[in-house]
Amino acid sequence: MKNKSTIKRILAYIGRYRWGVFLSLCLAAVTVVTTLYAPILIGDGVDLILGPGDVDFQGLKQVLGKMAAVIAVTAVSQWMMNHINNKITYHVVEDIRTKAFGHLEILPLKYIDSHPSGDVISRVIADIDQFSEGLLMGFTQLFTGVLTILGTLGFMFYVNAWIALVVVCVTPVSLLVASYIAKKTYVMFKRQSETRGELTGLIDEMLGNQKLVQAFGYEEDAQKSFEEINERLRGYSLRATFFSSITNPATRFVNGLVYASVGVAGAYAAVNGLLSVGKLSSFLSYANQYTKPFNEISGVVTELQNALASAARVFALIDEEPLKPEDQDAVDLKEAKGNVGLEKVYFSYNPDVPLIEDFNLKVEPGQRIAIVGPTGCGKSTIINLLMRFYDVDSGCVRVDGHDIRHMTRRSLRANYGMVLQETWLKSGTIRENIAYGKPDASEEEIVRAAKEAHAHSFIKRMPDGYDTVITEDGGNLSQGQKQLLCIARVMLSLPPMLILDEATSSIDTRTEIRIQKAFARMMEGRTSFIVAHRLSTIREADVILVMRDGHIVEQGNHETLLKKGGFYAQLYNSQFAVT
Numbered sequence: 001m002k003n004k005s006t007i008k009r010i011l012a013y014i015g016r017y018r019w020g021v022f023l024s025l026c027l028a029a030v031t032v033v034t035t036l037y038a039p040i041l042i043g044d045g046v047d048l049i050l051g052p053g054d055v056d057f058q059g060l061k062q063v064l065g066k067m068a069a070v071i072a073v074t075a076v077s078q079w080m081m082n083h084i085n086n087k088i089t090y091h092v093v094e095d096i097r098t099k100a101f102g103h104l105e106i107l108p109l110k111y112i113d114s115h116p117s118g119d120v121i122s123r124v125i126a127d128i129d130q131f132s133e134g135l136l137m138g139f140t141q142l143f144t145g146v147l148t149i150l151g152t153l154g155f156m157f158y159v160n161a162w163i164a165l166v167v168v169c170v171t172p173v174s175l176l177v178a179s180y181i182a183k184k185t186y187v188m189f190k191r192q193s194e195t196r197g198e199l200t201g202l203i204d205e206m207l208g209n210q211k212l213v214q215a216f217g218y219e220e221d222a223q224k225s226f227e228e229i230n231e232r233l234r235g236y237s238l239r240a241t242f243f244s245s246i247t248n249p250a251t252r253f254v255n256g257l258v259y260a261s262v263g264v265a266g267a268y269a270a271v272n273g274l275l276s277v278g279k280l281s282s283f284l285s286y287a288n289q290y291t292k293p294f295n296e297i298s299g300v301v302t303e304l305q306n307a308l309a310s311a312a313r314v315f316a317l318i319d320e321e322p323l324k325p326e327d328q329d330a331v332d333l334k335e336a337k338g339n340v341g342l343e344k345v346y347f348s349y350n351p352d353v354p355l356i357e358d359f360n361l362k363v364e365p366g367q368r369i370a371i372v373g374p375t376g377c378g379k380s381t382i383i384n385l386l387m388r389f390y391d392v393d394s395g396c397v398r399v400d401g402h403d404i405r406h407m408t409r410r411s412l413r414a415n416y417g418m419v420l421q422e423t424w425l426k427s428g429t430i431r432e433n434i435a436y437g438k439p440d441a442s443e444e445e446i447v448r449a450a451k452e453a454h455a456h457s458f459i460k461r462m463p464d465g466y467d468t469v470i471t472e473d474g475g476n477l478s479q480g481q482k483q484l485l486c487i488a489r490v491m492l493s494l495p496p497m498l499i500l501d502e503a504t505s506s507i508d509t510r511t512e513i514r515i516q517k518a519f520a521r522m523m524e525g526r527t528s529f530i531v532a533h534r535l536s537t538i539r540e541a542d543v544i545l546v547m548r549d550g551h552i553v554e555q556g557n558h559e560t561l562l563k564k565g566g567f568y569a570q571l572y573n574s575q576f577a578v579t
Contacts, residue, residue: 006312010135013092020088027081032147034074036155036289041067043282081144085136093132100124100314106322109389110349118201123317126200127193127310134307141300145293152290159279159286163265167290170261173254188240190309195233197313202226240306255292262287323409324391331407336415336496337400338365338527340386345395347385356381356550359395363543368523370530370538372571373547379531382547383499386529388412399497417490421502423482430459431466433485437493445492452518453488455481487515491522498528544568 014021045063101124112120156164206222266280345359356378363369371379384390385397388404396403404412417437425433434449435441441449446466450456458481462468470476477485490498500519520540532538539558546554546561546568554566561568 006308006315009315010092010308010311013095014088016095017088017091020084024081024084024088027077027084028144028147030077031074031081031144032151034070034077035148036151036286038067038070038074039282039285039289040155041070042285043276043279089132089136092135093128096131096311096314097124097128100128100318103318103320103322107320108323109384111320116198116201116205118199118204119197120317121204122197122200123313126196127313130193130310131307131314134303134305134310138300138304138307141293142304145300148293149290152286156283156286156290159283160266160269160274163262163269163283166261166265167258167287170254170258173257185240185243185305188236188243189306190312192233192236192240192306193309193313195229195236199226199229199233202229244305258290259284259287326408327406329406331402331411333399333402333407333411333415336527338367338497339363339398339400340497340527341398342382342385343395343398345385345397346393347381347390348393349381349390354550356385359550359552361545361552363527365527366525367542368528368530368540370532370541370544371547372532372538372544372568374571377547378550379547380501381550383418383501383529383531386499387416387418415495416497416499417493417495418499419483419486419490419501423479423486425470425477425482425485427469427471429464429467429469430462430485433470434466434488434492436489441492449488449492452491452522453484454515454518455484455488458484484515491518494522496526498523498526499531500528501531546571 041063045060104120104124153164153168156167202222202225206226262283266283270276270280340361340363342359342361345356347356347359348354359378359382361369371382373379381390385392388397388409391405396405398404399407399412399415426436431446434446438445443466447456450459450466459466459468530538530541538544542557544554544556544558544561545552546566548567554561554564554568556564562572
């Protein structure tokens with residue numbers, strides 16, 4: 001059933017190019033007819049050679065002229081058919097890949113967090129490539145193969161119905177063999193695609209964290225994991241190839257039976273004067289042409305099984321439930337004042353593991369809110385809820401009095417500037433990375449933002465300054481330099497609300513002091529949320545929220561909380577205790 005639904009969806013994509021398919025079918029028909037007409041001309045030519053000294057050269061000349069025309073028409077129509085098939089295939093592949101990538105853009109963060117990136121990449125790239133190869137072979141050989149079989153049968157019945165019936169009786173054996181093997185190969189190709197995605201995920205993970213792998217001496221364990229998955233992939237690939245390779249010799253055996261049956265029946269008919277030698281030669285040519293498509297179709301079926309298995313994985317990605325659609329009357333938040341409220345918020349990533357429970361918070365415009373607490377208490381989760389990367393399970397988050405679930409995500413996030421501990425930079429120039437949130441920024445604005453972030457000096461030392469191209473995720477920069485560029489990016493756009501999640505964690509103390517002053521200027525009049533482990537960085541916050549196990553256990557400014565001598569005081573003193 002799943003196979004059938006996959007085929008229906010593929011046909012729906014192909015249906016967009018129905019005129020191309022129709023034209024391809026017409027050209028396939030022309031190719032088949034001209035190919036099948038050639039044996040008749042060969043038979044006519046043989047019949048014109050009656051014996052030594054008894055040859056109709058004039059008739060042979062006409063036959064040869066017709067054969068030349070037939071060969072030319074066959075070549076042109078086949079070339080045009082292949083060209084059209086290529087266009088259809090790669091248009092369909094482009095549509096599916098665009099759909100898959102577009103769907104990735106609207107998938108909830110929950111899906112991205114819970115699936116290995118390598119497996120997702122494998123679906124969008126490797127699986128679609130596998131699908132395209134099978135589809136192209138299907139277009140190129142399936143059309144002509146089926147039409148050749150039907151056309152050959154028609155011509156054989158035209159020449160001699162009784163011998164044609166012999167061929168028809170033997171044919172089902174080939175079909176049964178191909179059908180049995182096709183079912184076996186689909187399962188193996190499906191497992192092969194899944195394991196290939198698993199292997200891609202492991203390689204992506206190891207390459208992305210090679211420093212950690214080497215630092216903790218994980219090379220041997222990584223090698224063992226790779227070899228285990230690779231061994232499984234080898235096993236599935238070998239079995240898939242084994243089953244698919246049986247098809248060709250099996251169908252060739254049946255084809256041999258067909259050819260032998262035609263030869264015996266035809267010879268008997270010729271001896272008894274029921275068939276001329278020329279017609280017998282035509283029949284033997286047809287028998288050869290009739291059996292050839294079965295070999296090709298068996299190969300096509302194998303590739304199509306692989307293609308269907310790969311397509312099913314891609315469609316499974318496309319079928320993942322997207323983000324909840326925005327309301328038609330969703331509020332488009334323009335310039336937020338910065339009034340933020342969380343009311344009776346409950347949230348957990350896993351329903352069986354409670355995290356945020358009955359969380360309440362009211363933030364006035366322009367306030368600086370620091371969120372502190374031990375690892376896993378829910379600090380970054382609050383950021384995810386504020387930015388609506390995740391929706392609350394119950395309760396609501398409000399900005400300027402509006403429930404953020406009833407405003408557009410784009411406008412909400414445009415009103416936040418965010419600097420995270422985990423930096424992200426794209427492949428491109430330093431200028432493009434700083435201007436990522438404000439592409440129309442002038443050169444002066446970009447340089448000013450870089451100076452405020454104390455990134456200008458190291459940028460000028462780069463080979464091409466602001467035009468220096470950095471590799472994926474800033475691989476040729478230090479962690480601190482990457483974080484400075486992320487800070488410059490926010491300083492350029494300066495939205496009305498800020499989120500700083502360990503924004504200076506990778507920066508040296510001297511530079512951090514300067515940046516904290518720049519942050520202080522930047523936060524003036526802006527609602528700011530500061531997540532910090534180093535409590536020295538949040539002394540000037542208007543309100544400090546002390547979190548523990550998803551709850552606010554203390555709330556107040558730095559001096560008040562220290563005098564209280566509670567959990568915050570314990571955290572603070574543990575960092576600055578004299579030993």
